[in-house]
Amino acid sequence: MSKKQVTKKDKQLQKDQVRIGVYVCHCGLNIAGSVDCEEVAKFAATLPYVVVAKDNRYTCSDQGQELIKNDIKEHKLNRIVVASCSPRLHEPTFRRTCEEAGLNKYLFEMANIREQCSWVHLYEKKKATEKAKDLVKAAVAKVVLLDPAIESVVPIIQKALVIGGGVAGIQAALDLADTGYKVYLVEREPSIGGRMAQIDKTFPTMDCSICILAPKMSDAGRHSNIELLTNSEVQDVKGYIGNFKVKVLKKPRYVTKDCSACGDCSEVCPITVPNEFDVGLATRHGIYTPFAQAVPSTYIIDPNICLNQEGILKCDKCIKACERKAIDFDMKPEVLELEVGTIIVATGADIYDPTSLQNYGYRKYPNVITSLEFERLINAGGPSGGHLLRPSDMKIPKSVAFVQCVGSRSDRGHLYCSNICCMNTIKDALLIKEHWPETEIYVFYVDIRAFGKGFEDLYKRARKEGVIFIRGLPAEIHEDRKTRNLWLIGENTLQKELYKINVGMVILSVGIEPRIDSDVIQRLLVLSRTNDGFFMEAHPKLRPVDTPTGGVFLAGCAEGPKDIKDSVTQASAAAARAGILMAKGKVTVEAITPRVLEEACKACGLCTKVCPYNAITLNEDLKRAEVIEAACSGCGTCGAECPFSALYMRHFTDEQINAQIDALTEQDADKKIIAFCCNWCAYAGADFAGVSRMQYPSNVRIIRTMCSGRVSPKFVERAFARGAAAVLVAGCHIGDCHYINANLQTQKRVERLWKKMEKLDLNKDRLQLLWASAAEGERVASKVKEMQAIVNSITKEEIEKSKKMMEKA
Amino acid sequence: METVILASKKLWRKPLDSEKIKPPEAEIYIIRDRCKGCGFCIQFCPKEVLEESEEINARGVHPPKVKDAGKCALCGFCTAICPDFAIFVVEKPSEKKEEEKK
Numbered sequence: 001m002s003k004k005q006v007t008k009k010d011k012q013l014q015k016d017q018v019r020i021g022v023y024v025c026h027c028g029l030n031i032a033g034s035v036d037c038e039e040v041a042k043f044a045a046t047l048p049y050v051v052v053a054k055d056n057r058y059t060c061s062d063q064g065q066e067l068i069k070n071d072i073k074e075h076k077l078n079r080i081v082v083a084s085c086s087p088r089l090h091e092p093t094f095r096r097t098c099e100e101a102g103l104n105k106y107l108f109e110m111a112n113i114r115e116q117c118s119w120v121h122l123y124e125k126k127k128a129t130e131k132a133k134d135l136v137k138a139a140v141a142k143v144v145l146l147d148p149a150i151e152s153v154v155p156i157i158q159k160a161l162v163i164g165g166g167v168a169g170i171q172a173a174l175d176l177a178d179t180g181y182k183v184y185l186v187e188r189e190p191s192i193g194g195r196m197a198q199i200d201k202t203f204p205t206m207d208c209s210i211c212i213l214a215p216k217m218s219d220a221g222r223h224s225n226i227e228l229l230t231n232s233e234v235q236d237v238k239g240y241i242g243n244f245k246v247k248v249l250k251k252p253r254y255v256t257k258d259c260s261a262c263g264d265c266s267e268v269c270p271i272t273v274p275n276e277f278d279v280g281l282a283t284r285h286g287i288y289t290p291f292a293q294a295v296p297s298t299y300i301i302d303p304n305i306c307l308n309q310e311g312i313l314k315c316d317k318c319i320k321a322c323e324r325k326a327i328d329f330d331m332k333p334e335v336l337e338l339e340v341g342t343i344i345v346a347t348g349a350d351i352y353d354p355t356s357l358q359n360y361g362y363r364k365y366p367n368v369i370t371s372l373e374f375e376r377l378i379n380a381g382g383p384s385g386g387h388l389l390r391p392s393d394m395k396i397p398k399s400v401a402f403v404q405c406v407g408s409r410s411d412r413g414h415l416y417c418s419n420i421c422c423m424n425t426i427k428d429a430l431l432i433k434e435h436w437p438e439t440e441i442y443v444f445y446v447d448i449r450a451f452g453k454g455f456e457d458l459y460k461r462a463r464k465e466g467v468i469f470i471r472g473l474p475a476e477i478h479e480d481r482k483t484r485n486l487w488l489i490g491e492n493t494l495q496k497e498l499y500k501i502n503v504g505m506v507i508l509s510v511g512i513e514p515r516i517d518s519d520v521i522q523r524l525l526v527l528s529r530t531n532d533g534f535f536m537e538a539h540p541k542l543r544p545v546d547t548p549t550g551g552v553f554l555a556g557c558a559e560g561p562k563d564i565k566d567s568v569t570q571a572s573a574a575a576a577r578a579g580i581l582m583a584k585g586k587v588t589v590e591a592i593t594p595r596v597l598e599e600a601c602k603a604c605g606l607c608t609k610v611c612p613y614n615a616i617t618l619n620e621d622l623k624r625a626e627v628i629e630a631a632c633s634g635c636g637t638c639g640a641e642c643p644f645s646a647l648y649m650r651h652f653t654d655e656q657i658n659a660q661i662d663a664l665t666e667q668d669a670d671k672k673i674i675a676f677c678c679n680w681c682a683y684a685g686a687d688f689a690g691v692s693r694m695q696y697p698s699n700v701r702i703i704r705t706m707c708s709g710r711v712s713p714k715f716v717e718r719a720f721a722r723g724a725a726a727v728l729v730a731g732c733h734i735g736d737c738h739y740i741n742a743n744l745q746t747q748k749r750v751e752r753l754w755k756k757m758e759k760l761d762l763n764k765d766r767l768q769l770l771w772a773s774a775a776e777g778e779r780v781a782s783k784v785k786e787m788q789a790i791v792n793s794i795t796k797e798e799i800e801k802s803k804k805m806m807e808k809a
Numbered sequence: 810m811e812t813v814i815l816a817s818k819k820l821w822r823k824p825l826d827s828e829k830i831k832p833p834e835a836e837i838y839i840i841r842d843r844c845k846g847c848g849f850c851i852q853f854c855p856k857e858v859l860e861e862s863e864e865i866n867a868r869g870v871h872p873p874k875v876k877d878a879g880k881c882a883l884c885g886f887c888t889a890i891c892p893d894f895a896i897f898v899v900e901k902p903s904e905k906k907e908e909e910k911k
Contacts, residue, residue, distance in 0.1 A: 270882035272830055280820030283830060307855040307884050314855050315884030353819070363821060373822075383825045391822065 018144050021052040021077040022136060023068060025059035025084035027114055034118040036129045040083065043133045047140045051075050059084050065097040072101040079143045083111035083136045086687045087704070088679070089539070104148035106591060106651060111139040115690030116702055120781070127698040134664055134701055141659035149591035149650055152629065156242030156551075157341035158582045161186065163234055163521065166194020167213060167564055168556025168571040169346035170220045175575035176344075177225035181582055184338055185220060186248055187230045191294035193217055194348055195557075198277060198372065200379040202564055203427040204454035209564075210381070214293040221295040230296060235335065237343070237524045240633065241550030242587045246338045252331035254287075254301035259326040261289060261297040265318035271305050278376045282383035287318045287327075292381060301327070342551045342578035345535060346571060347521055349557035352407030352414070352510040360403065360508060365479040366391040367486060368506045370406075371424055378431055388432065390505050392484040397504025399440035400432060401488055403473060408511035409446060416532050418511030419561040422449045425509045426458050429467045441467045442501060444474055444490065452563070470499065477506060512561040525552050526738050528681070528774040534560045536775055545574040548680055548738075548774065550587070553577050592634035592651045592706060596625050600646035607638035607647060610709075612740035635739035637709030640749065652705055657715055664701040665722035670799045673700040673787050674719040675728040678708040680738040682730030682772050682780065689777030696781040697788040700728070707731065709742030713749050716767060721806035723799055725791040728783065730770040743771075760805045763798060765790050834901040835881035839872060843895035846870025850887035850896055856880040859887070 022044040026032035037055040045053035052071050058064050059082055071077055080103065082094050087110040095105035113132040121128040158181055162173045165187030173185040185192065196202075197217075199209040220226055229248055236247040271286035284290075286306045289299050307315040308329055319327045351372050354362045362368050367390045369377070380386035390397050402425045407413030422445070429441045448469065450459040463469065474490035480502070488501045514533035515521075522529060526549050528536040535558050538546035545553050553574035556567040581587065594616075601624040608616045608625065615631035616638050618624075625638075625646070639649035664674060677683035683704050689696070705711060708731025719727050729750055737743040750769045757764040768787055772779040837858070844866055851859045851873050858881045862874035873896070881898065888897045 270832060270884065272832065274820040274822070274824050276820065278824075280822045281824055282826050283824045307882060307886075309855065312853070314853065314886035315882065317884070366822075389825065391825075394825070 018049040018079055019051045019075065019077050020047075020049045020079040020081060020140060020143060021068065021071050021075065022047075022050055022054070022081045022083065022140065023059050023064070024053070024055040024113075024132075024136070025064070025082065026055060026057045027084060027118075028057065031084065031114050031118040031132075034122050034125050034128045035113060035132045036125065037132075039129055040113075040132045040136060044081075044083075044136050044140065047137060049079070049144055050140060051077060060090050060093055065093075068094070068097050069101040072098070072103055078103065078107060079146065080108045081111060081136065081139045081143050082108070083113045083132065083139065085114040086110075086112045086116070086690075088684060088687055106149040107143070107146050109139045109143040109146065111135040112687075112702070115687040117698075119690040119693055120696055121698040122693065122695060124698050131698050131701070134667075137666070138660040138663040138701070138703070141663040142656045145653065145656045145659055147650065151588040151591045153586050154242055154589050154630075155586050156582055156584065157244075157339050158182070158585065159184070159338075159340045160342045160344065160578050160582065161234075161244070161246055161338060161340040162344045162346060164194070164346035164348055164556070164558065165189075165192030165220075165228075165230065166346060166348045166556060166567070167196040167216070168348070168558075168567040169194070169344070170216050171568045171571035172344045172346060172555050172575045172578075173220055173226050174216065174223065175572050176579060177223045179575070179579050181225065181579065183226045184248070184340065185226055185228050186232050186234055187228070188233050189290065190231050190253070190300040191290050191296070192220060192228065192230060193291070193293070193295070196564055197291060197293070198279075198375055200375050200382075201427060201431060203423045204452070204458040206427065206430070210293055217293065217295040228296065229336070231300065232336075234521070234524060240589075242341045242581065244340050244343060244551065246340060246343075248336045248338060250334045250336055252303075252333055253298060254303070254306075254327060254329055254331050255299045256326045256328050256331075257296075257298060258324045259298040259322075260324055261299060262323075263289075263299075264321040264323070265299060265327065268317040268321045270315065270317065271307065273302070273305055278383050279370075279373050281373060281376050298326075341582050342553065343525065344553045344555055344571075344574045344578060345521060345525065345527070345547070345558050346555040346574075347515055347518070347558045349512045349534075349561065350515050352418075352513050354406050354508050354510055357406065357412060359476045360406065360474075360506075361477045361479065361486075362508060365477070365484075365486060365506075367397075367479075367484055367504065368477060368508065370508050370510045371421065371428065372510065374428055374507050378428070378435075386435075388435070388505070390484070396436060397439070399442070399503040400505045400507060401442040401444060401474075401486070401501065401503040402429065402507045402509055403477075403488075404443065404445040404509045405473065406508040406510045407513070414511060414513060414532065416561070417449065420563045421509040421511060423452070423455055423458065423563070425507075426450070426462045426467075428507065429462050430458070430465065433462075433465045433467070440503070442488075442503065443467060443469045444488065445469060445471060446473060452565075472499075512557060515558070518558075523735060525549055526736070527552070528684075528736070530775045532560070534558065545570055545577055548684070551578075551581060590634060590651075592636075592649070593629055593632040594627055594634075594636070594639055595648040595650065596627060597646045597648055598624055600644045601625055602644055602646070604643070606641050606643065610637050610641045610742075610745050612637070612737075612742050633739055635707035635709050635742045636705060637707060637739070637742040637745045640710050640712035641745065649710065652710055654712070654714070657703065657705070658718060660703050661715060661718050661722065664703070665719060665724050669723035670725050670794075670796065671699050671791065672724055673726045673728055673784065673791060674724045675700050675702045675730060675784075676705055676708065676711040676715065677702050678710075678731040678738070678743070679704055679706045681732035681736065681774050682708065682770065684774035685730075685772040685776045685780045687777075688774060689781045692777050694777055694781040696784040699788070699791065700784045707737070707739050707742045708746040709737075709739065711746060711749070713753050716753055717806045720766070720802045723803050725794050725799065726766045726768065726787050728768045728770060728787060730772055730780070730783075733771040733773055736773060762802050762805060763790075763794065766794065766802070833883055835878055835883050836899045836901050837875050837878055837881060838897050838899065839874070840895045841872040842867040843893045844868065844870060844872035845893055846872065847892060848873075849890045849892070853890055854887055855884060856882055
């Protein structure tokens with residue numbers, strides 16, 4: 001795939017033939033409410049090469065798209081600009097429209113006048129209109145210079161990886177396996193099953209949890225298309241959509257598949273520890289199975305507590321007891337290298353630990369328990385044989401109180417609602433009533449959220465059966481030293497009176513929180529997380545199980561707190577989404593990789609040093625750099641590094657970006673902030689600020705690049721030379737870069753520019769660097785506000801000075 | 810006596826069945842005058858049950874003594890490793906097992 005050299009003459013010739021159509025979308029009142037779209041369209045018509053400029057209500061509608069298609073044919077348009085929402089939303093839509101009309105889809109450009117204009121400047125109609133004009137002007141300036149391109153096709157490996165073997169992971173794996181794809185199901189614990197296996201009954205139907213889960217678990221264990229990797233962890237993920245290379249660490253069980261799960265070994269094991277599965281309410285041995293229905297049923301030796309450490313066999317009791325000779329202390333950890341096309345993340349969630357809420361006395365008073373401990377106590381297979389025993393005296397309490405929203409909806413825990421706790425409590429209350437009808441039950445709540453199918457009925461049933469609901473959480477819980485009963489003191493906010501209630505046992509209805517080690521998966525798969533800490537979906541409404549990383553999908557509580565039904569639904573959705581990709585068998589890769597301009601390349605090798613993928617090599621014989629197309633992801637950090645402009649970054653060329661800078665700085669540059677935002681984090685964050693209607697000053701103009709690493713110092717210098725008041729370079733947080741670590745180059749370059757500005761005696765505050773994730777719209781908005789103050793403080797002299805200095809540079 | 814090792818800070822409760830767990834009790838026999846004081850049994854005991862005594866035996870060395878018999882897991886590694894057959898461990902007949910026999 002070599003590229004023909006484009007001479008300046010050719011370019012000029014091409015330019016003369018450019019015919020642009022501009023479409024300004026009202027998006028109902030979303031844009032038209034604060035931007036005068038008609039005026040913007042009129043303005044667009046005056047721009048060079050623009051043949052047609054129109055405004056319409058919904059450009060993305062069928063009629064809107066038809067209009068574009070007809071105009072392409074009628075007016076022989078060969079470039080299209082749509083000024084509407086974010087390209088992250090509708091660029092694919094309009095690219096398809098162009099293709100359908102016979103126009104190469106790379107000859108299309110969007111101006112984001114909704115998320116980054118009308119929605120963030122709701123009350124400044126005039127300024128918003130001016131900004132929209134500017135953005136259209138920049139898009140037109142860029143579209144003139146765009147080249148047609150053909151995308152390369154990459155095959156998709158028709159195997160999937162599911163990370164996490166809870167109910168979501170099991171469901172996703174089963175669906176994909178049933179469709180006919182090979183699935184690797186990786187689970188960190190010795191058995192699949194997850195949280196659902198620990199729960200006694202499910203709401204609202206009161207089904208026995210393990211009874212409905214166990215068949216699914218054994219299906220997953222037996223399925224010929226599923227390879228179960230328990231006691232294993234994902235260590236490394238490389239590659240891209242359709243072609244991931246995954247390293248999985250399979251830790252040794254020290255028990256072979258010959259194990260018949262008879263349990264003779266466990267009986268003779270001299271070591272005893274609390275059992276994780278029973279939240280420490282029962283014990284297990286050094287060799288054990290986590291629970292009766294575990295899949296695989298093979299026993300496991302806990303290497304942390306076994307007497308045989310460091311390869312010295314000190315105790316051989318289990319070996320002697322095992323008739324089938326299934327114990328093998330020589331097993332070693334294995335690293336499996338898997339090749340998969342799609343990945344489903346179903347890593348689940350942690351349970352909130354209420355110890356830090358000292359007023360509730362958890363860990364201080366034995367009869368204050370959590371809802372998960374309750375599940376194990378009420379479970380017939382649990383440590384108490386299904387008897388709700390008070391830990392202090394092993395007696396069944398005559399009265400109990402549930403405290404809601406422990407760790408949820410409060411700044412003393414998490415701000416969000418954990419979604420499941422209200423219904424879980426109602427279910428638990430009914431279970432107590434079922435076993436011990438005389439028990440007095442109080443539920444202290446903030447709001448009862450019974451929003452799902454059949455939930456309200458269950459709530460009503462609980463009220464009917466005499467469960468007392470009191471609005472207002474207890475301020476304090478005290479213990480009666482003699483009886484070990486508990487006093488709950490607080491305010492009933494409905495009756496505006498204080499209560500002091502004595503009960504035998506308190507159950508804290510604890511919330512759900514993101515896995516403490518979520519950042520590992522986040523880093524490996526380059527995902528984003530919301531402020532709550534859960535993984536972020538590609539679009540909250542329309543792509544709820546996709547992630548911004550192609551080929552990676554979400555299921556279950558990893559994405560946010562949800563009940564079993566929702567987890568299963570989402571898992572099936574994720575499996576379907578992954579299945580679609582694999583059924584196609586191939587995927588096209590965006591044509592945004594660089595071309596080496598042979599004449600300009602001096603073979604200095606700087607580009608090879610900054611490439612995060614080692615996708616550029618130096619050809620010593622031909623004395624030039626060479627791009628390995630398949631390894632390149634198109635971040636463009638090589639292009640920013642090249643001192644000779646010898647790398648032609650397709651779709652984000654120096655020329656194109658310079659044209660955008662020039663267009664945006666043509667008027668009132670001294671009042672403007674030019675912002676370079678990376679597609680994945682900062683630009684998405686700015687979009688998020690728009691979606692959330694966070695208002696910020698209207699003088700910022702955003703230029704999108706794939707990675708902040710694309711931002712060459714030349715661009716910043718050009719912006720200042722053109723008189724821009726301030727420049728912002730924004731990308732993903734360090735460590736979160738979508739291109740491994742290309743943003744480290746961003747940091748280096750900005751630091752170098754700061755030094756240079758200092759040397760030239762320029763106010764270096766005028767250049768700012770921001771790390772903001774896709775969920776941090778607030779950070780983007782407040783940065784712009786902060787920079788507005790800098791812009792206000794800058795004098796005309798300073799602007800002139802920087803113009804001169806930077807022009808020289 | 811140590812019956813249960815706490816696995817982590819998270820699992821803090823006393824397991825409900827911890828009373829019922831009666832780990833086998835050990836009787837540790839040391840034939841002091843056979844010991845040549847190599848210290849293997851002390852060094853390799855996984856539960857650190859033994860320590861050096863101050864007594865001097867017939868061979869002129871300090872034989873081991875039992876520090877905490879309750880910790881012994883009866884793994885028998887001391888018996889296996891002793892070059893001089895100077896130590897062995899026997900399980901104390903527990904009450905429960907006695908009952909079973911009857």
